[in-house]
Amino acid sequence: MTNTGKWRDLDKLLSRPGNLVNPGFEPSPELKDDLGEYTKVLVVGAGGLGCELLKDLALSGFTNLHVIDMDTIEVTNLNRQFLFRLQDVGKPKAEVAAKRVMERVSGVNIVPHFCRIEDKDLDFYREFNIIALGLDSIEARSYINSVACSFLEYDSDDKPSEETIKPMVDGGTEGFKGHARVILPGVTPCFECTIWLFPPQVKFPLCTLAETPRTAAHCIEYAHLIKWDEVHSGKAFDADDPEHMQWIYSEVRNWHSSVNMILIVLLFILLTLAILSQALKRAELFGIPGVTYSLTQGVVKNIIPAIASTNAIISAACALEALKIVTACSRIMSNYLTYNGLEGLHTKMTEFVRDKDCLVCGPGILLELETSITLQKFMELVGEHPKLLLSKPSVTYQGKTLYMQAPPVLEEMTRSNLKLPLFDLMDKMSKDVIHVTGMTNKDDKKTSCLRKLRIVFKGVDGITDVDMASGA
Amino acid sequence: MTESKTKYDRQLRIWGEQGQAALEKASICLLNCGPTGSEALKNLVLGGVGSITVIDGSKVEEGDLGNNFMVDDSSVGQSKAKSVCAFLQELNDAVKAKFVEESPEALIETNPSFFSQFTLVIATQLVEASVLKLDRICRQTNVMLICARSYGLTGMVRISVKEHTVIESKPDHFLDDLRLNNPWPELKRFAESIDLNSTDPVVHKHTPYVVILVKMAEEWANSHGGRLPSTREEKREFKDLLKGKMIGLDEDNYKEAIEASFKVSASRGISSGLCQILNDSSAEVDSVSSDFWVMVAALKEFIANEGGGEAPLEGSIPDMTSLTEYYINLQKIYQAKAEADFLAVEQRVRNILKRIGREPYSIPKTTIKSFCRNARKLTVCRYRPIEEELNSPVLSELQKYLTDEDYSAAVGFYILLRAVDRFAANYNRFPGLHVGEMDEDISRLKTIAVGLLGDLGCNGSALTEDLINEMCRFGVAELHAVAAFIGGVASQEVIKLITKQFVPMSGTFIFNGIDHKSQLLAL
Amino acid sequence: MIRLFKVKEKQREIAENANGRAPVKKQSAGELRLHKDISELNLPKTTTIAFPNGKDDLMNFEVTIRPDEGYYRGGMFVFTFQVSPVYPHEAPKVKCKTKVYHPNIDLEGSVCLNILREDWKPVLNINTIVYGLHHLFTEPNYEDPLNHEAAAVLRDNPKMFESNVRRAMSGGYVGQTHFTRCTC
Secondary structure (H helix, E strand, O other), rough: OOOOOOOOHHHHHHHHHOOOOOOOOOOOHHHHHHHHHHHHHEEOOOOOOHHHHHHHHHOOOOEEEEEEOOOOHHHHHHHOOOOOOOHHEEEEEEHHHHHHHHOOOOOEEEEEEEEOOHOOHHHHHOOOOEEEOOOOOOHHHHHHHHHHOOOOOOOEEEOHHHHHOOOOEEEEEOEEOOOOOOOEOOOOOHHHHEEEEEEEOOOOOOHHHHOOOOHHHHHHHHHHHHHHHHHHHHOOOOOOOOOOHHHHHHHHOOOHHHHHHHHHHHHHHHHHHHHHHHHHHHHHHOOOOOOOHHHHHHHHHHOOOOOOOHHHHHHHHHHHHHHHHHHOOOOOOOOOOEEOOOOEEEEEEEOOOOOOOOOOOOOOEEEEEEEEEHHHHHHHHHHHHOOOEEEEEEEOOOOOEEEEEOOHHHHHHHHHHHHHHHEHHHOOEEEEEEEEEEEEEEEEEEEEEEEEEEEEEOOOOOOOOHHHHOOO | HHHHHHHHHHHHHHHHHHHHHHHHHHOOOOOOOOOHHHHHHHHHHHHHEEEEEEEOOEOHHHHHHHOOOOOOOHOOOOOOOHHHHHHHHHHHOOEEEEOOOOOHHHHHHOOOOHHHHOOEEEEEOOOHHHHHHHHHHHHHHHHHHHEEEEEEEEEEEEEOOOEEOOOOOOOOOOOOOOHHHHHHHHHHHHHOOOOOOOOOOOOOOOHHHHHHHHHHHHHHHHHOOOOOOOOOHHHHHHHHHHHHHOOOOOOHHHHHHHHHHHHHHOOOOOOOHHHHHHOHHOOOOOOOOOOOHHHHHHHHHHHHHOOOOOOOOOOOOOOOOOOHHHHHHHHHHHHHHHHHHHHHHHHHHHHHHHHHOOOOOOOHHHHHHHHHHOOOOOOOOOOOOOHHHHHHHOOOHHHHHOOOOOHHHHHHHHHHHHHHHHHHHHOOOOOOOOHHHHHHHHHHHHHHHHHHHHHHHHHHHHHHHHHHHHHHHHHOOOOHHHHHHHHHHHHHHEEEEEEEEEEOOOEEEEEEEOOOOEEOOOO | OOOHHHHEEEEEEHOOOOOOHOOOOOOOOOHHHHHHHHHOOOOOOOEEOOOOOOOOOEEEEEEEEEEOOOOOEEEEEEEEEEOOOOOOOOOOEEEOOOOEEEOEEEEOOOOOHHHOOOOOOOOOOHHHHHHHHHHHHHOOOOOOOOOOOHHHHHHHHHHHHHHHHHHHHHHEEOEEOOOOOOOO
16 A cells, blocks of 8 residues: 655655664554644754754644744845745744744644743743754853753662653754754763854954954954943943843843834944944054955844755754654654865764763752751761762752852852741652752862752652652 | 955955856756756856856656755646746846757757766766766766765765876965075065064064075085085074074074074975976877967976976065065065066977967967966876776775775765666666565675676775665655755866866765765775 | 553653653753862952852852952952753853953953863863952963953063052052952
């Protein structure tokens, strides 16, 4: 019998048994339907990678998709973000991308979210079975990674509980190069385990910019920094977020969206021109050639060159892995693919290993406590616990500083917590993660270390016991 | 104009206006517009190629809706070429999009001259027999050809072009051209004008490392009978000598000098890669030689004469710790030398053109300039005719791949992709098309694949059962994600071929979607 | 994993009710590392630290340096620190809030300290930076100038530099530039 329906090709892969598949593969004609019905996917970013991901996932049998992006469409997106047209410029990327894919692929539902990833709470992210990342910043990757890893739970043997693993596929491109990776928190390295893979941005020494500039980039960067100060010194600006982009957005956030867009574009052009003019003056003064509008834009916006083909390749690899993770229809890549099309074509698969002590995805150390234990008592316990032996501990819980040994000003502010029950300080959660810094003896040397602890309070009603049992 | 400049900004930063102009002049022909072909064209239309012509004789079926983004529900029953063409046109109205509703196989058979109007043909999902005919046609008319195929979780991309020459190969990491091992008089003179023992600490820590190395190399040579440091021991001593000149621990210029000290010891003259190009028989030029080879001939003369064994100087210097004034002066010295070298090469190009009976100014100055600037990075790619590869692959490589664990899956797919075409030729359908005949198909495919390997003089035992099973399981499915990957790779190679920038892949790319251990096979 | 997703669907409701609300805020790896850095701070006695947003925002703080030797003795200089969520992958952003006449700090508060830009490495920490800043006051140098005039004076006429620093710190003019008083 030959399937001639819409999913004629995909069905072959999902309904036929194979030997090179992932454990747990259950081929059946219903697998495609289950894929659509039970899998909720979040695509983070609706840019070059995001557009491709939405299309690839929609045509890989996923029907329940969400996409989140805070950006609006710009003309410079059109050379690769194929879901957008000239008349869409100024509209939210997430909304237009979702609409276009739904128009083209029937049966697919895509919910757009035109906002920052930080605007959504944990319950929003919890809903998704898998997250596909199409981002261009380390900060955003790190954020989503920490969110996805926060759902991960370990059993009493420090084994990750499978049902709490929130898999991620992550892509990145620059020009003819890119990477695609799979992150199964608790199983493969998370973003934080391998953050060193992303080289820090090259920064010119300030005094070079000020005194001995040599290249056009030096002139522009100087003008950029100076201009930035001028822009800000006049306003009582809360420098919460130092990036231009953020500043401009926050300036016009509450305006009508179409005005918004025009303003952003204008502000950028004005800012770029102002910086360009300063940079040109400086270049002239020092006799340095090569300062152009295009180069200035590159510095101001931190532009990464991008083309359609690389985005297509990387996104396709990510989407294929998403399909494999969910259906087990083939082996999952292990775990980091690099692609380089600059000189010939090079692809390389690297199997990175987890950082066992990773603060984000590691198991940490399990402690079962009475709800009555005070912070003071808890700290003593941490000093005596054979796996910890942490002296002089400082304690932090989900962004709340519970106790600090130093500096004195913080010690004073947190001292009153010492006699309070830890359970209360942890908002009466039946279980959660807490972090402790302290000194420990290693090879007869005092070294400081930061530990993740999984606290479980005894006798608190909840899912805890069930989880512990099923996980074991 | 400005709008398109803005639209293409992110790619102009990669291939520049010249590359973009080349794309906008190109006319691309696509054979078969399933997802692999549609996705390849999509990326090229977005980038702004001049024109596309979509050739496909089939009608859109329901099954196309599940893997091709360039058709929708309303396209069912319509010409696939027409539907895909219309959706592609939506992406960029600057592109001329045409379609021909005809089967590529028939066109190859009946109208071979049709293809000569194109810059490049992308042939997707074609069986071996058609590919071989098409390759012959394209080679005869100097049309570039890229074959791409998606098949289940595998697929392949292969370029077929007689010769592709690249001036702007833009490699990622390439040693700068500072000539510290062979400084010319003006550079030496500039170095002499600077006192390394300046008492002004600001000047001392801002003397560029190029100057430090030229001076210190001279000092070394004077005390070593004119030689430069060459042994490991000498190189270490030279570094110590540099260290001794530091007056503070934070002198970045000296740190840079120590790090770059190997450049003083680098061997003089041209690389073996360039040497090979100079000695290529095409460098003996006549009236039909391409501009590239005319310039190579001039380069060869230059190196033997004015160049004193060296290629023309590139002329740019990397950023380095320096006073602005020193750096600007240094820049000017390098630029002046590059300009002088260029003028000498240009003269030779003009003379050669005259000699071979061409208009002496038929190669523009800017082209010669770019050629000189990139002389050390010239690249020549040649591709065997596909028929030649299929009939007599490089046996030593094939044997190696078959036994190398990293390559075994890729080479297995390579053989199996050929085997399924033989299967189709024999049985008039692809293996695994029907579930009921699966077991039979597996053993038939195995027989064919083992036979194929045997014909090539290889042992068939290297092919695993698992891979053969898998190939039948795929049942000629064209999965969208795989097609998008293969199409993406194909389009990227098209861009490199048309812009004549960067280096296109060599050999046959085999996609392995099972564990992503894809490989390039040099057969 | 699809089988898990099916099961999860049913479990979700139970889990939601039982586990209570989930915390909205997650600590970034940067915050955790910073927490460690702060808890281990070993500041020179001339230095204090303050957290204007209270104890739960460690990512933004101020360091005050009161040099007890050198040209800047008796002065009080406030630096703002902004730490990124990907700290220590990225160096903190440090600015001098006090307008100061200094060869390595410009009038906008930009600081020329190598470990804040080109030489930052994740193994460094807040303590290193504070010591680096402290060092700028005990040993200002004219070789890496951000304030060109001040650097030239320091190089050519240290006596005059000293008196300029005094004048600036007690709230006066150096050339055309007015400084606010910052002595304690």
